[in-house]
Amino acid sequence: MLANPSQALPAIGKHRLTNRLILAPMAGVTDRPFRQLCRRLGAGLVVSEMVTSDPSLWHTRKSRLRLDHCGEPGPRAVQIAGGDAAMLAQAARFNEARGAEIIDINMGCPAKKVCNKAAGSALLRDERLVAEILDAVVGAVKVPVTLKIRTGWCAESNNGLRIARIAEEAGIQALAVHGRTREQRYTGEAEYDTIAAxxxxxxxxxxANGDIDSPVKAAAVMDYTGVDALMIGRxxxxxxxxxxxxxxxxxxGEYLAPPARTEQWRVMRGHLVALHEFYGEHQGMRIARKHLGWYLDRSCLGRLDKHAPKRALRACFNALESARDQLHYIDELFCRRAPGDCAPCEPATDGISAA
Known part of the structure; x- marks a missing residue:
């Protein structure tokens, strides 16, 4: 479905999206460097990694980094997770006071460590508790509250539509739905019938969220479901x-040319620098291995080095022991023309803004 210029873009409270594309909150992925990068490359809204509702953990290093939105354009959307209505309301107030302009509640995470604490998608099994949580959080803050869910806990408990109606009645101002049950986690294919309903x-x-990985798939999902926007994660x-x-x-209604080789290099290098600066060299290097592995795996980038398989490229990058070596590796990878031959690169800029 192509966008209708006369149709207004969706809004969350007073915040109107700049387009119909949202970066999904993903623990361990959507940190500040990645959010900033996705915003700059076209995301109309980005959502933070989930922040625990347990106040005893708000001052840990992990939480401090997840709560860091310095330099990010608004609206700043923060996702909170937990299973206790009072604690989630407290967490919503805490994040609102720190500048959150949208509070998102996580009822979609399928991870065992989250579900075992009766949080994330485990909450879908208790509709009364869902209503209690939504009422408490909506009533606790002045900013709009959104909700992310799955279609249900399992195939025999596909209650996404009932949960959605509870959410709207509670005052939730936008709802994101992943087209899988918790039992499926990320296996199989997402279904969109429940989302359409x-x-x-x-x-x-x-x-709509789930398996949206190309322009054609995005248009097909919008056309089939009639949703207001798409949420993209993996x-x-x-x-x-x-x-x-x-x-x-x-x-x-047409494809955009893929990023030029120079832009790919600048974005990857800038992302690396941002991770090193945000986390510090040691932790930034470890997190960079995950992100750069994804870049190297992506077919949209093509095979950067025709003389080495992607697995070998990742293994080589993961063995590097300094931030400088990681940066040099990316520079050499994009400059290389043949084994052992690295033509001089153009001067590199270490800021993510150069991407």
Missing amino acids: IKSALKIPVF GAQGNPWIFREIDHYLVH
Whole structure:
């Protein structure tokens, strides 16, 4: 479905999206460097990694980094997770006081360590508790509250539509739905029938999530479900250009040219620098191995080095022991023309803004 220029973009409270594409919150992925990068490459909204509702953990290093939105443009959306209504309300107030302009509640995470604490998608099994949590959080803050869910706990408990109606009645101002049950985790294929049913039943904006990894798939999901926007998670890992490519396709009905080799290098290098600066060299290097592995795996980048398989490229990068070596590796990878031959690179800029 191509975008209709006369149709207003969806809004969350007073915040109108700049397009129909949202970066999904992903623990261990959507940190500040990645959010900033995706915004710059076309995401209309980005959502933070989930922040625990347990106040005893708010001052740990992990939480401090997840709560860091310095330099990010608004609206700043923060996802909170937990299973206790009072604690989630407290967490919402805490984040609102720190500058959050949208509070998102996590009822979609399938991870065992989250579900074992009766949080994330485990909450879908208790509709009464869902209502209690939503009422408490919506009533605790002045900023709009959104919700992310799955279609249900398992195939025999596909209650996404009932949860959606509870959410709208509680005052949730937008709902994101991943087209899988918790039992599926990330296996199989996402289904969109439940999302379409939810969209047709609700008046608030509904966002579709799950397996949206190309412009054609994005248009097909919008056409089938009628949703207001798309939420992209794993499709953006190693491919932050996906947002501008999908947006261009939805607006113009044609493919956008893939990023030039020079831009790929600048974005990857800038992302590396941002991770090193944000986390410090030691932790930044470890986190960079994950992100750069995704870049190297992405077919959209092609095989950067025709003389080495992707697995070998990742293994080589993961063995590097300094931030400088990681940067040099990327420089050499994009300059290399043949084994052992590295033509001089153009001067590199260490800021992410140069990407």
